[in-house]
Amino acid sequence: xxxxxxxEFNNFTKRLQSALKRRNISVSLSQIKESxxxxxxxxxxxxxxxxxxxxxxxxxxxxxxxxxVEPGSVLLPPEAGGDTLSESLRKRTPESETxxxxxxxxxxxxxxxxxxxxxxxxxxxxxxIIAIASQLDYQVDxxxxxxxxxxxALLIAYADHVxxxxxxxxxxxxxxVYSHVGNxxxxxxxxxxxxxxxxxxxxxxxxxxxxxxxxxxxxxxRIPANPA
Numbered sequence: 001x002x003x004x005x006x007x008e009f010n011n012f013t014k015r016l017q018s019a020l021k022r023r024n025i026s027v028s029l030s031q032i033k034e035s036x037x038x039x040x041x042x043x044x045x046x047x048x049x050x051x052x053x054x055x056x057x058x059x060x061x062x063x064x065x066x067x068x069v070e071p072g073s074v075l076l077p078p079e080a081g082g083d084t085l086s087e088s089l090r091k092r093t094p095e096s097e098t099x100x101x102x103x104x105x106x107x108x109x110x111x112x113x114x115x116x117x118x119x120x121x122x123x124x125x126x127x128x129i130i131a132i133a134s135q136l137d138y139q140v141d142x143x144x145x146x147x148x149x150x151x152x153a154l155l156i157a158y159a160d161h162v163x164x165x166x167x168x169x170x171x172x173x174x175x176x177v178y179s180h181v182g183n184x185x186x187x188x189x190x191x192x193x194x195x196x197x198x199x200x201x202x203x204x205x206x207x208x209x210x211x212x213x214x215x216x217x218x219x220x221x222r223i224p225a226n227p228a
Contacts, residue, residue, distance in 0.1 A: 009033070012047045019056050025064050035062060109133035109147075116151045122159055132158060 013032045020027050036055045043051050113133045117124050124132070132154050136147060 008047060012052065015052065016056055016059060020059060020063070023060065023064070025060065027059065027063050031063075032059065035059060106130075106133065109136050112136070112147060112151050113155070116148060117155055120152070120155055120159075122155055124158075128158065 010029075013029050013036070016032055016036070017027060017029060020032075036058065039055060039058060040047070040051060043054070110129050110133045113129050113136075114124070117129075132151070135154055136150055
């Protein structure tokens, strides 16, 4: 049987305590140590990630019986002496349900999405909640952490999509403003050009009239030549 030192075991129990706190389950380190010691011993005192997951599921079942945990996810050793925590867990799970996968209802998926969205500061319409929740792919071997992580990933993708849509709307609005201003400038330029052309035309007519009137005046002032 493998041996582990006190520091390693303390760190192991602290990680379990932190995981429980994230589920709003408050348990002292001494309670955790007392609860998991027989279970760890039955696994040869191996403080592996697999054993940590097993201990966490066991603690959740013990201190929060209504928590969502996969039935049968706690792997019990072939031989566990006495009425240990693992034996107690076996008694709590009916044999008919031990090997059945947990099915998360649509309502539970919706609640996970709403809760995680609130933590991330994302406001969702009801239709968005249903759409995101329907994409949660809960497998038989998934843990509740996997579902929450997937919900977070979907919400991040949703937030990125909304941001991209907003950027596209802003870009379209700016383009409309530029187009409107450009059309106005074109109309003003055209109006100015037409005005200048009309001014030049009117000025040309005035000059022609002035020359004609000048010739007429000179012709009236012209003195006829004396006959020889």
